[in-house]
Amino acid sequence: MALQAIAFYLMAAVTLGSGIAVVSAKNPVHSVLFLISAFFSAAGLFVLLGAEFLAMLLVVVYVGAVAVLFLFVVMMLDVDFAQLRQGFARYMPLGGAIAGGLAIEMVLVSTAVATNGAARLNDTPMAAGAHAPLGVTNAEAIGRVLYTNYVYFFQAAGLVLLVAMIGAIVLTLRHKPGVRRQVIMDQVLRTPKTGMRMVSPKQGEGTDA
């Protein structure tokens, strides 16, 4: 148990420290790197909770894909640091209010879970601190809940993502006239017969081909 406690406090400290560093780092690339560190130690906290499936998904999705794109964009931006600093005082109250609201929400949720137990499954509240039944892996437990009780929400979330994806494609896809596009089929189907023409020009005349 002591080992787990040490691991928890270590990773919680890293998460919080990186979270603060994300907003306080001067260089935006460093901010993103700290964000990655925060994601990663949050995944470690998930593992400690026994939610290894969620932990791996957090790393795959956020660290492996989302943050790479962040980094990609931030690296290519030409950021004016002085201008970035200017807005700090103006946005501070709003940011603080949102952070406070989230903190209150988290406290409320935690106390609710601590007193009333975790999620309701089939209208029977699970005891506080209860784990999935033995012999059922993490992924299986999530799958059972996701595809039975919450299948409509799950499908709705999928639809939202699909719409977002189509929207991104529609916004960026432009067919400019006059742009020559590569047609792979034509290139692959090209043979010596279609791609080559033999001419025998007379001496001193040349050829138009």
Added chain:
Amino acid sequence: MPWIASITRDNPILWFALTFGQIVVITIVLLLVVAFMIYGDRKVFAGVQMRKGPNVVGPFGLLQSFADLGKFLVKELVVPAGADKIVFLLAPLISVTLALGSWAAIPLAPGWVVADINVGILYLFAVSSMGVYGIIMGGWASNSKYPFLGALRSAAQMVSYEVSIGFVIITVILLGGSMSLPRIVELQAGGFWNWNILGGGGLKNLPLALVMIPMGVIFFISGLAETNRPPFDLPEAESELVAGYAVEYGSTPYLLFYLAEMSNILLMSGLMAVLFLGGWQAPFPTPFTASWAPWAASLFGLMWLVLKTAFILFMNAMVRAVVPRYRYDQLMRLGWKVFLPTALVAVAIVAGWRVYA
């Protein structure tokens, strides 16, 4: 290993010591294997070009990699003036840590895996998807044009091919119904007709070979792209970017990058062997190992894993030697327009087969 569990049931310190010992042993063996793998790679490359390859240091040039290692280590470490020093030095460390850390979840022999996590395959996927950070950070921190271009290329390339690798892995998960790598290997027991590349279930699932063989090929090619191997070595294309993200690196940091790249190639080959070619299972039924001592059975299994991995490494070296480098737009087209739709259809077919057949 089971015997470790039996010894260390109520002694966490002993458990820690034994696990730590395994990690140390595996890391050392891995580094030695990588050294000889580089030698073999160069020999194959040379053989294809009718050269002799490394043949001076040691018998048949076997110690060439160690000579190179010594040379890298004694060179001076140069950090470019405009570089972001911390990130510059952190990048190769991250690369090599991730590359070696992935081996924790690979089942090496019957019942022998350092960390038997029930989402082992996802762990590997997660770790390999983080591998891109070493390259991006190195390229950015160098504060130089070629490394930056190399880093951007590699970021786009690795993210793209990860998607198709993910879907290929899903087909394998669907075949076995488990995300634990030891379990996936166990299910492929009893001969090569039970391997996942042939449908993973004997004659009954043989029609799935029509789907799984292409999936194996996609995994192999995506693995090449993921590890920045030729013909997909655009992040370090020497004809365009000099050496890509590694231009400003020399000495030990470069050695770490090189080590990370090579052990990632080894990992991809090992993963291909585990996911598609039955891991440590022999290609024929092995009822006779039941009466063997556990260590003998383990060695027997390890031998098959090594043979399969070596075969895939050989294919890797041959591809490097005979295939010219891809153009960048063709690379992206291959990833997004060919592999991704194919893998998606394959996921649907395999899922349908699992439910209805």
